[in-house]
Amino acid sequence: MLIDLHTHSAVSDGTDTPAELVRAAADAGLDVVALTDHDTTDGWAEALGAAPTGLTVVRGIEMSCEGRGEDGDPVPVHLLAYLFDPEDEVFAAERSRLLGERTERIRLMAERLATDYPMIEPDAILAAIGPSAGRPHLARALVAAGAVANVQAAFDGPLATKSPYYVAKIDTPLERAVAMIRTAGGVSVVAHARARARGRLLDLEHVRELVGHGLGGLEVEHADHDAEDTRILRDLAEELDLIATGSSDYHGDNKTLRLGQHTTAVEQYERLLAQSSGIEV
Ligand code: AMP
Ligand code: FE
Ligand code: FE
Ligand code: ZN
Numbered sequence: 001m002l003i004d005l006h007t008h009s010a011v012s013d014g015t016d017t018p019a020e021l022v023r024a025a026a027d028a029g030l031d032v033v034a035l036t037d038h039d040t041t042d043g044w045a046e047a048l049g050a051a052p053t054g055l056t057v058v059r060g061i062e063m064s065c066e067g068r069g070e071d072g073d074p075v076p077v078h079l080l081a082y083l084f085d086p087e088d089e090v091f092a093a094e095r096s097r098l099l100g101e102r103t104e105r106i107r108l109m110a111e112r113l114a115t116d117y118p119m120i121e122p123d124a125i126l127a128a129i130g131p132s133a134g135r136p137h138l139a140r141a142l143v144a145a146g147a148v149a150n151v152q153a154a155f156d157g158p159l160a161t162k163s164p165y166y167v168a169k170i171d172t173p174l175e176r177a178v179a180m181i182r183t184a185g186g187v188s189v190v191a192h193a194r195a196r197a198r199g200r201l202l203d204l205e206h207v208r209e210l211v212g213h214g215l216g217g218l219e220v221e222h223a224d225h226d227a228e229d230t231r232i233l234r235d236l237a238e239e240l241d242l243i244a245t246g247s248s249d250y251h252g253d254n255k256t257l258r259l260g261q262h263t264t265a266v267e268q269y270e271r272l273l274a275q276s277s278g279i280e281v
Helices: 018-027 044-050 089-116 122-128 135-144 151-156 174-183 204-211 227-240 266-275
Strands: 003-007 032-038 056-068 074-082 187-190 217-221 243-246
Touching (some): 003 018, 003 243, 003 266, 018 044, 056 089, 074 174, 089 122, 135 151
Parallel strands (some): 217 243
């Protein structure tokens, strides 16, 4: 059983349509794939409808949250949420708020960029983005305009958090997000908690505190985790009796990650199914 629980379509910042993504998942030999676009469920119906026979599509999102960093200051945290009831009103309202934040913030960044990169056209860029705007969309626009050589150079330069073009967004406090997902019948899993290259790390004490709020699991196997950090997360998941997942975080052509690059053990997947009550797979 090959199970990949974290992928993105062009509904957020991947490049495959949801239909292309599920076909690619089947071609890659996956048995289970979760679609986890940033803050939106908009790709779910297309992914389910296009799923080839034999491929199970798990409906999820990757929620933009704020946690406590190792230094005590706030840090962005991505929280995967699976099999929650999409109609739960409190959670649905929070996703709408986050999507509004995303669009507004990418518009502001595009406007700032346009002052120095005249080939950047904020209206045209925004018009081409789906419901969930992200910096990878600006990265591709900068590459297309010839302003940078590739997506990585855009993230290292004009899109970096320290860049004057950078604009922050207001994310959901982790405790609230975990509780909301649980109330909506879903299972929450902290994504790539030790992805050092992205910046400061989440305080693992904060992860311990989340258990009482209903945290479901930790993403242990991920391309951005080295061997030591993978071990730290695996040990923590075991100690706290959390589900331990592995996944690719596939983004199509926006990243070099391959579907199924990391996978989740079937026992862990079964725990996730058992803990969910929002919707069925
Ligand atoms: P945002 O959520 O808009 O602040 O942008 C962060 C998103 O950009 C994440 O979802 C990552 O998938 C993506 N990302 C971060 N760093 C890179 C990178 N170096 N290359 C490509 N994508 C990246
Ligand atoms: Fe992303
Ligand atoms: Fe993420
Ligand atoms: Zn992701």
